[in-house]
Amino acid sequence: MLRVLQKSKKELTDQDLFEGLLQNDQATFEYLYKKVYPMVRQQVHQLGGQEEDARDVFQEGLIATWQNAKSGKFQLQNNTKLSTYLVQVCKWRWLEKTKKASSRLEHQMEEMVEVGEAPSVLTRWLEKEDQQKFQTQFEKLSERCQEILQRFYFAKESIHHIAKVFGLEDKTAKNEKYRCMQRLKKIYFNSSMDR
Amino acid sequence: MNQEIFEKIEAYLQGRMSVEEKEQFQQQLNQDPGLQKIMEEQLALTNAIETEGLKNKLNSIYDHQFGTHKQKGNVIFLKRFRPILAAASVALLVLAAWLIFRNTEQPNEQLFSQYYERPAGLPTTLGIQTNEAFSEGMIEYKLGNFSEAQQFWLPLLAQFPENDTLQFYLGINYLELSQLDSADNYLNKVAEKEESKLRMNAKWYSSLVQLRQEKKDEAFSTLSEIALDTNPFQAQASALLEELSEN
Numbered sequence A: 001m002l003r004v005l006q007k008s009k010k011e012l013t014d015q016d017l018f019e020g021l022l023q024n025d026q027a028t029f030e031y032l033y034k035k036v037y038p039m040v041r042q043q044v045h046q047l048g049g050q051e052e053d054a055r056d057v058f059q060e061g062l063i064a065t066w067q068n069a070k071s072g073k074f075q076l077q078n079n080t081k082l083s084t085y086l087v088q089v090c091k092w093r094w095l096e097k098t099k100k101a102s103s104r105l106e107h108q109m110e111e112m113v114e115v116g117e118a119p120s121v122l123t124r125w126l127e128k129e130d131q132q133k134f135q136t137q138f139e140k141l142s143e144r145c146q147e148i149l150q151r152f153y154f155a156k157e158s159i160h161h162i163a164k165v166f167g168l169e170d171k172t173a174k175n176e177k178y179r180c181m182q183r184l185k186k187i188y189f190n191s192s193m194d195r
Numbered sequence B: 001m002n003q004e005i006f007e008k009i010e011a012y013l014q015g016r017m018s019v020e021e022k023e024q025f026q027q028q029l030n031q032d033p034g035l036q037k038i039m040e041e042q043l044a045l046t047n048a049i050e051t052e053g054l055k056n057k058l059n060s061i062y063d064h065q066f067g068t069h070k071q072k073g074n075v076i077f078l079k080r081f082r083p084i085l086a087a088a089s090v091a092l093l094v095l096a097a098w099l100i101f102r103n104t105e106q107p108n109e110q111l112f113s114q115y116y117e118r119p120a121g122l123p124t125t126l127g128i129q130t131n132e133a134f135s136e137g138m139i140e141y142k143l144g145n146f147s148e149a150q151q152f153w154l155p156l157l158a159q160f161p162e163n164d165t166l167q168f169y170l171g172i173n174y175l176e177l178s179q180l181d182s183a184d185n186y187l188n189k190v191a192e193k194e195e196s197k198l199r200m201n202a203k204w205y206s207s208l209v210q211l212r213q214e215k216k217d218e219a220f221s222t223l224s225e226i227a228l229d230t231n232p233f234q235a236q237a238s239a240l241l242e243e244l245s246e247n
Helices: A002-008 A014-022 A026-046 A051-071 A082-098 A102-115 A128-138 A143-154 A159-166 A170-193 B003-013 B019-031 B033-065 B072-080 B082-101 B105-115 B132-143 B146-153 B164-176 B180-191 B199-212 B216-227 B234-246
Strands: none
Touching: A014 A026, A014 A051, A014 A082, A026 A051, A026 A082, A026 B033, A026 B082, A051 A082, A051 B033, A128 A170, A128 B033, A143 A159, A143 A170, A143 B033, A143 B082, A159 A170, A170 B003, A170 B033, B003 B019, B003 B033, B019 B033, B033 B082, B105 B199, B105 B234, B132 B146, B132 B164, B146 B164, B164 B180, B164 B199, B180 B199, B199 B216, B199 B234, B216 B234
16 A cells, blocks of 8 residues: 555656646645755754754755756756755755864865766855845735735746636736836845835 | 837747748847847846745755754745645645556556456345345346346435445445445445454455546555455456556
């Protein structure tokens, strides 16, 4: 019975995972979290971090991997598994954060080169302050706008689908999305100028 | 900026342009630094929206899978993003449903006919089986006249509302008549009777009804129960489970 249940949850190949990342596929994120997080947590624990550190490092690492996949900085190669890459990114991130033993960090960076990436182009880390600021501005939008934008840009739902959910014509939904983006743009870039 | 430009930039960024359109647009970009800047802003915004979505998604996965401790930030986050979380979970449900049902319509029907074998019926000698109406119904059932059988059996329910043999054959009869909800209803009553000799039979046929109803999840769990127990349907249930998990 167990065997059957396990079998029903198919193993995802690296290709599946990579494409899943590009599509913001929810199941892919869950799969990676379940599979890779325990390894990262163990690693961070071993390097002296706590549960919350592990969680932060993993999420930042996954976001960085996702961004790199989208920008083309990270590409699938025969000798690198996606999960290996992610674990390395997280480990590197943790060492960078703690600035522990700089020689060890250098060593880690060399390892990353072996994995097939120069550290300088490896990753644009999620800048927490920037994203926090964006979040604050984003929340100033109406809930409806937030939902429309999230559905379209993150969940990658079609305009047709979104229109159906909100009981609108396709054209109306498209216009509404445009207006929401204009509003967000105005709020966000105006606030940036105040800095 | 007008909407036309906005949509054009979006089509470009999302790779929805033809080769020609793309070349033309790239030329436009090269010639117009203003347009270039608008595009970069748009890209930055959509990236930020996506990142925000992913951040929320990861937080909620963590809370579901690993969250044994509460963080202050999370509570605020949950409150603020309830609508988005709700949307995300709906999207997730839709996705899950899609994953489960996408290519099962045909195969399930096939599996059903592959595994379904009508119970032969009873010799009419014992208990309710000595009842004349029940016997008449059983004869019709064996002849494949299910509507007639039903006319004999349904009135008996008033007299023997909890009789498992009656419930079981009524369930099968409804299944033969393709009235799946009623079939499921009667078979379930028997499947819930701990002491009934027909309990496992009822479970087995109930799983087949669920399969025909495209309730793959329910069929899966019913079959699992059968496969875990020693009974005459164990092997069949295991085999069907294997097939189900493959398609």
